[in-house]
Amino acid sequence: VWLDGLYMGAPFYAQFIKRCNEDKAKFDDVAKQFVLADSLTLDKATGLNWHAYDDARQQPWADKVTGHSPNFWGRSMGWYMMAMVDVLDYLPKNHPSCKTIIANLNRLSNALLKYQDKESGLWYQVPNFPGREGNYLESSCSIMFIYAFAKGARKGYLPKEFKTIAKESFDKFTKSATITNADGTTSITKACGVAGLGGTPYRSGTYEYYIGEKQRNDDPKVVGPFILAALELSKL
Numbered sequence: 001v002w003l004d005g006l007y008m009g010a011p012f013y014a015q016f017i018k019r020c021n022e023d024k025a026k027f028d029d030v031a032k033q034f035v036l037a038d039s040l041t042l043d044k045a046t047g048l049n050w051h052a053y054d055d056a057r058q059q060p061w062a063d064k065v066t067g068h069s070p071n072f073w074g075r076s077m078g079w080y081m082m083a084m085v086d087v088l089d090y091l092p093k094n095h096p097s098c099k100t101i102i103a104n105l106n107r108l109s110n111a112l113l114k115y116q117d118k119e120s121g122l123w124y125q126v127p128n129f130p131g132r133e134g135n136y137l138e139s140s141c142s143i144m145f146i147y148a149f150a151k152g153a154r155k156g157y158l159p160k161e162f163k164t165i166a167k168e169s170f171d172k173f174t175k176s177a178t179i180t181n182a183d184g185t186t187s188i189t190k191a192c193g194v195a196g197l198g199g200t201p202y203r204s205g206t207y208e209y210y211i212g213e214k215q216r217n218d219d220p221k222v223v224g225p226f227i228l229a230a231l232e233l234s235k236l
Helices: 005-019 026-041 074-087 098-113 139-155 161-176 207-212 220-234
Strands: 178-180 186-188
Touching: 005 026, 005 074, 026 074, 026 098, 074 098, 074 139, 074 220, 098 139, 139 161, 139 220, 161 178, 161 220, 186 220
Parallel strands: none
Antiparallel strands: 178 186
């Protein structure tokens, strides 16, 4: 189970079912993915979700007892939160799993507030180790959280105070995660280019691995969510 993988398929799957009048029973498949992924990746001590889970415990990165990957990764939770607020646009309002998804969104949103750097409005690449050597305030996960807060509050999934949290965090983001270039254009900085687990060359999921991946300006995975967050905030 890849936490960030939910965004890559589930909201589009749900949208297809609704737009194309597919068998409504397929919504059960969409909802099941969210309920299972959360239950399998949840860390009850922090309220955060691990990056991935291996049921067979065969992947070298998986803990042999829990099956979890070694660390939390900001952007995996960012994709997950975006997936939750987006898939709720298409799931039937009376679907029994909607309440569970909304409850999980609230739990993770509140947990993440404990790890936000209040001065910059950002979150760290490895969120539960603020200030640890090498860790850095990462822009893509931060703007994904802000988008989910804004949309979640507007839609009534999150308490109304998340509107203020989203607005204030966005305003800080524009100051702390952007630069003005020599030609007068603006760039968004501090975005992790890519991170994953396994593969070749092997990605171990250690703390050192996550902080060692290359950072980029104007990576699509920060620019896209930034646009979505700005649009969402304009609706509040």
